[in-house]
Amino acid sequence: MKTSQTISKSFFGFLVASFLIWVLITFSKEYKTVINYEVNFINIPQKNILLETTPQKIACYVTGSGFRLFWSQLFDQKINLDVSKFDQQSPSKTYILPKNQLSNIQQQILSGVEIKTILKDTLYVKMGFLQSKKVPLKPNLNISYQVGYNILGDLKITPDSIVISGDESQLKSIQFLELENLKLTNVKANFSNNVAILKPSKSKNIKLTTSNAVISAKVDKFTEGSLQVPFKITNVPSDIKITTLSETVLVTFVVALSQFSRVTDASFIIECDYEMSTKNELGYLIPKIVLKPDFVDNIKIIPTKIDFLIQK
Incomplete structure (x- = not known):
């Protein structure tokens, strides 16, 4: 039994060694193949913006050992191409002849x-003129x-506005930028x-001066209050005296x-317009709030109608 196990292990070791020798021999040979390198555009002029967001690639016919080609396909970095050295076909479009940049590209790939x-033959880059708003x-x-x-008070957004930069045609349609959804429940602080x-979604390549904003607010416990507040009757003719059952x-x-x-009774000013009541043939006055504190909400007046007597 032991002899059989020893033979099996020796045979397996022989197979592994043979495979490794085969790999070394095979990968040491010279090969020819095509490798696609992703292009990264650099040195874009300050007055321009790159409108294309889809990565471009250039296909290179290369030679090298199997090991070198294998590692090149796995780990070679992007090829950087200098936009400032491109030729211009139109105000918004530039192009490069990759063959003219062969030495530059060769220096960037694996030795x-x-x-x-x-x-x-030709690599096109669509450019736009950079604008801000x-x-x-x-x-x-x-x-x-x-x-x-x-x-308590108003919600605060910091900053409340930002400067965006991009191609003029894209900026025209942008009137505001939305913030991601903020969901809070059972808030008490x-x-x-x-x-x-x-x-x-249609202008992903615009540039923002900042990518985040802060939404903040003060939260307080609220309570209901009530006060007896005197009211004033306005626009009463001089020959008429108005009497009401209550003055508040x-x-x-x-x-x-x-x-x-x-909050005190002096925080409110309530007025009743006699002239408005007579014009509308009303037999009562309608109290209205003329002045109130800006931090008070849900204000109600009781009663909503005030009966009156006229003394001439």
Whole structure:
């Protein structure tokens, strides 16, 4: 049994050794093949922008040992081509003859791999004229607050607008940029969230001065309050005296708990326009809010109609 196992191991070792010798012999030979190299454009003039986003490739007919060709296909870097050295066909289109750049390309590929010829005669690059404009940022919000809580003041976006750069034809259609969706649930505290600025789907190659914005807001607990507030009757003729059953109305409102102490009856001015009531043949006055604090919401006046008597 041991002799059989020893023979099997020796045979397997012989096969492995034979295979390795075959690989060394085979890969040491010279071969000819075609390798496609991806092109990376560099040194784009500041006044221009590259409009093409799909990678371009050049096919090269090369020779080298099997080892060199294998590693070249796996790990060779992109070929850098200098846009500033391209020939210009039109104001928006430039081209290069890769054969004229053979020495430059040869220096960038793996040593031991020799380019015999470049199979693509002409390489075109579509260029645009770089323009800039300032556009606002538009939030995309899905925020729910815990019962009794709400935003205090206005939502803040920092920055609220950015400068974008790109081809003039693309910038014309862009009036704003959207922010990625911000979803928050059961919010009861101040928040500040970093969100990405989304590029338009048809203008992916525009440049942004920044790729993110911060959405923040103050959150507070809100409560309902009520006050008796005196009202004033306006536009009453001098020969008429108006009498009402009450000189105040009940004003109810919602305010942040931290701001509640700032609200007094003097914070509101309520007026009733007598002339408006007579023009509309109303037998009552309608109280309206003329002045209110900017941090108070959901204001209601009770009653909404005020009966009056006329004394001449």
